[in-house]
Structure formats: C-alpha cells, structure tokens
Amino acid sequence: MNPDIVKERQNASFDVQKLTYILDGGPEKTKRRREISLVLNDPDFDEEDPNFLSRSERYEQAVRKSAQMILKLREYGISDPAEINCYKSVVRGNFHESLGLHYVMFLPTLYSQCDQEQSKKWLPLATSFEVLGTYAQTELGHTHLRGLETTATFDPTTQEFVLNSPTVTSIKWWPGAGKTSNHAVVLAQLYTRGKCHGLHAFIVQLRHMDTHEPLPILVGDIGPKFGFSEVDNGFLKLDHVRIPRENMLMKHVEPDGRYVKPASAKLTYGTMVFIRSLLVGLSALVMAKSCTIAIRYSAVRHQSEIRSEPEPQILDYQTQQYKLFPLLATAYAFSFVGQYMTETYYRISGDINQGDLSELPELHAVSAGLKAFTTWTTNTGIEVCRMSCGGHGYSRSSALPDLYAEFTPTCTYEGENTVMMLQTAYLVKSYRQAKAGEQLRGIMSYLNDMEQRHVRAHPASARPALVDINDLSDLVESYKLRAALVESAAKSIQQELQKRRSHEDAWNNSAIDLVKASDAHCHYMVVKLFTDKLSEIGDPDINLVLTTLAQLYALHGIALNSGDFLQAGLLTVPQMQQIPVRIKELLCLIRPNAVALVDAFDFPDKVLSSVLGRYDGNVYENLFEWARRSPLNATEVHESFHKYLK
C-alpha cells in the first residue's frame, strides 16, 4: 500500500463504511452489492483490456461477456431488476454491453406497451433471449418525433401493417445492436384509412431465428464512432415489410382499420422517459468514478514545490482542490438526485399504470431537464478530472479517456440536451398558471409565491441582503429565487408576441432564456435535494462532512453564475466577494477527508479499471506493467521496421 494513501485514510474524520451505507440505501444493500461484486473474481469474465483490441475483437469480447452474463444470472438466480442492474454495472466496468439496448429499451417497451396477449407471446421470448431486440426510432435525417418519416400503413385485406422507409433520410440510424438483434421495436407514423395518426411502436422481426441471416431487410452496423466500440449501432431500411396487425404495441387499430385513441399519445414515449431518469443516476456514478481516480492519484502524485521542502502531494495545491472538490461535491449531489429521480419515476409510472396520468407532464419535464443538467455537468467534469491528472490522465490506463468517450453521448442520445432543456414549456406553463392564481403542487410549488417576491432585475443596492452565505437554507432559498429566471423567459415570449410574431417564432427567439430558466430550475432542484438529504443523516461526523460538501456545491454554483444572482439582487457585491474566501475555507475543510470521501463510493479496482485510481495507490509500477502489455511490445522489433524502415 502506498504510504501517502494510508496516511490519507488515517486522517478521515468519519466512518467511511457508514457513508457507503447511506449511498447504497442501507447496510443490507451494501452487503448484497458486495456479494454481487464477487462475480469479478469469476475466471469466466477474465478478458483482455479492450484498449489493446481492434473494434471487431472488442465487439466479439462484449458479445461473449453479454452471453456469459445471461448464463451466470440464471446460475445465481438473480432476477430482481435492481440486482441485475448492479451485477451488470460491475461486469461492464467502464464500457457498454452489446445487449444493452435489449435490457434498457426493448424489454421496458414490451413491459409497458404490450397488452395481455402480446405480453404472453413476446415476454417469454424476450426474457429467454430467443428474441434479441433493439429500439429503432432515430432516422438518418431526423430525430424530432413528428419529423420521422418511416410509415406503417394498415392493410385491412391481409390484416397487416406495411412498414416502409421511403427515402434515404428515413433509414433508421443509430439503434444499438444492428448485428446482434433479431427483432426491433420500430417507431413509425401510423396510417390507416388514409389518415396519419402519428408515431406508434411496432415489433418487427429483422433476422432469421436460427441462422441470424437478415430477412429481406437492409440491416447492419454504422461503423466506428467516438466511443461505444462494444456496441454495433445500426442502420435499418424497411422496404414494404409486412408484419401482422398483432405486432402493433397497444393495438390501436381494429381489424376494420378503425383507429382507437390511447389515453395519452405520449405513452408511446415512455421508454425514453425511463432512460432519461436512469441517466441521472448514471451521471452520479460516472462523476463518482472520475473523482475517485483523480483524487486518489492526486494523493500519491508529488510534483514541484510549495515551500523548499520535499515535493508536496499535488492534492495540496489549492488549484488542484479547486478543480476536484467541487466535482466531488457534485458526485454526492447527483447521487442523491439520482435516488430522487428513480423514486419519482417509479412513483409516477405506478400511478400511470393505474390510469392516473396527471403527473406525466411533470415527470417528462423533470426527467428531461435533470437528464440534460446532470449529463452536461458530468461530461465537463470527467474532462477536468482527466486534465487534473496531467500526462498520465491522457493514457488509456487512467480510464478517464474511456469514461469520457463512453459517457459523452449521453448529452446527445435519448434527447439532445438543448432540446431536452427546451422542454421547459412546462415551466413557463406552470409560471403562467401560478401567476393566474392557481396553486401548484410538487416541485413547481415554489412558483406559487413568486409574484409576492417580485424577483426581477433590480440594482443590487436597492435590495436588502437576503442571504447568509454560511447558511445552507439561505442558499437554497436564493437558488429558488434565481429559478424565477423563468419569468424573464416568459416575458421574452410575451414581448415577441407583442411584436406580432407567431407563437413558434416567439418561442425560438426566446430559446436562450428558456434554456437558462431550465438550467436554473434544475440547479435549484439539485441544491434543494442535496440539502434535504442532510436532514436524514443522523451520524454527526458524516452530517458535518456532507454539509461542507453541500455548501461548496451551492457556493461554487453561485460563483459560476454570479451574474444571475447579482442581477436578481439576491446577493450584494460585498457578499459576492466573500464567496471565494468561503470557498477556499471549505476546500481546506474537505482536504483531510478527500480520499475517504471517494473511498465511500466503494468501487472495486476491477470496476474502476484505472491504474491511477487503484485503491492501494501503487501507480507507477502498475503503469509500467500496463504499458508492457501493449500489443506493440509483443515483439522486440516491430514488423514495420523490416517492411519500411530497414
């Protein structure tokens, strides 16, 4: 064990184990997660570091691993979805699996959109993996749902739908598992009796069940990408492909071609809402991994000098702390927001299943906004962590390049982030409702008293100082008032409308304000949820260290967005000048606990797959060991020497 890291652990002021329990949701859950993590010792999962393999080899290794996972899950009798998820995230490490789409989109779509008869037919096939599925929605030319071109036209004479991609732009593009899957949920515009009824989901067989040869359908892999090398993102061109009427999910078309309207057309979009909700938790996980790597490495890396003494640990540089500790605070904040998002998703989707759709718009708005907010922040954060590791962060052995490449598409897929932030229509609507005197419920209820507070662009000097920067509840309150930026967005729309612009143009001309409002709303939610969590934590040592992190998270956010807080008159200039001073104090308070705080995330070394983030801190000898395994070192003299240089 590296002596620096041993010393760091001795300095901790709290019980690491107890904090792990809080993150997991209780000691029993930690125990079970650790039991499941023992799968890492299974020699059937021994594999080559994907960084040393070609794309095709990586895909093959991933398929082998996916198949192994299925067999092992059966062998160990793991069937609870949360446990399956835990098991898979351990085995996957920092990469995706080739059957990922089957689990996260195909199966959930079947579960939520099959009627009884369809469930009876498809669920046994899909859960036994005879049917391997993907989710084919996006097209070469469009992702916007109303713009999708693939059609499904009902033919009452044969009781079939005819699926067609009439143009190049209508070819389905991106769905994972182009080579792996034999079925797809295809999203297509439904036509019956000559009328378009919008986007609906259909089950389409793509490949022969025994030979895996494509049916008369063009299907394949779209080629190498920035990351996602384990995943065969695919293309799919359907040329008048016929499927039985029964393959339409939720069966909205009667045998005579009559269309039966669903309770809400948006139920078809349910799987996207599910993944967006999951991505909040994934952001927390990846932020936590990145911080673990960068902070452990910073504790064992010595460089340069502060005083004329031996080289200090780089974690002692104030600038290094300023890079990493706000991200550490973010990892904790997002972990609690992830828990909230999961609970909210299951609560509201439970109500939806019972026929109560009243909270569907809120679930959509919150999951879209938090997905965008947390993935954007994490995406930037991983890169800060990588840079903070200097040159060794650039090596794939650090895992940070892989974490970035695998995570960054979360900002794009499942709804491009700006587009998701623009789903703030809900916020503006809520604001208007509140202004009209309606009492809002839930997370939007803070808009109820906006009118009384009159938070607008005031000169700071004209307003009393509302905020004690050392008081977390005051900080939460100021974030709440800043979220009143929605008022500026609503006003911008109003002004545009007064200029006789159409509603659509008024909206587009206010889009920057809308995205800002959405961002402020999400930021408020994160600060509030983090602070709320503290009241549940009884252990005084843990409460203290998490309070310090929550304060850092809140103040750092204010420092980054100082213009908003000043403009709204929520803080004065002298208070604003106090914030960097307080942030520096908080960095000093966090410093002795930094390693313990990342240890509490409890990532096994094999899951982190990072030489820099090793628990024992023995970085240098293992960097050397890793480099020696590089395929270029397989022979002492590379064949290119004989071919070209000699």
Ligand SMILES: CCCCCCCC/C=C\CCCCCCCCCCCCCC(=O)SCCNC(=O)CCNC(=O)[C@H](O)C(C)(C)COP(=O)(O)OP(=O)(O)OC[C@H]1O[C@@H](n2cnc3c(N)ncnc32)[C@H](O)[C@@H]1OP(=O)(O)O
């Ligand atoms: C430290 C430890 C922490 C531990 C925690 C660990 C947890 C880890 C957990 C799990 C790990 C698993 C992670 C999973 C990762 C998996 C990898 C996934 C691989 C990749 C998958 C990618 C798949 C895809 O990308 S599929 C394609 C996705 N496509 C999109 O998202 C398209 C985006 N576009 C849209 O959604 C729409 O076009 C739109 C919303 C932008 C517009 O919709 P529209 O066309 O209908 O138009 P309108 O604007 O007119 O909207 C009308 C109306 O409807 C409302 N609306 C829209 N959508 C919804 C909805 N979904 N639900 C409800 N309502 C909706 C909209 O707001 C409008 O409302 P009005 O009231 O204004 O009318």
Ligand SMILES: Cc1cc2nc3c(=O)[nH]c(=O)nc-3n(C[C@H](O)[C@H](O)[C@H](O)COP(=O)(O)OP(=O)(O)OC[C@H]3O[C@@H](n4cnc5c(N)ncnc54)[C@H](O)[C@@H]3O)c2cc1C
């Ligand atoms: C790794 C990966 C996996 C994927 N897996 C799947 C899958 O399994 N199944 C599937 O169906 N799809 C999948 N996708 C596709 C993914 O869902 C889309 O890429 C995503 O929805 C974004 O759409 P787009 O690529 O068309 O971007 P565009 O919408 O073209 O975005 C380009 C730019 O235009 C801007 N823009 C677009 N519309 C607006 C607007 N209304 N207002 C303001 N700005 C706008 C965006 O902000 C962005 O800056 C995957 C994508 C990736 C990268």
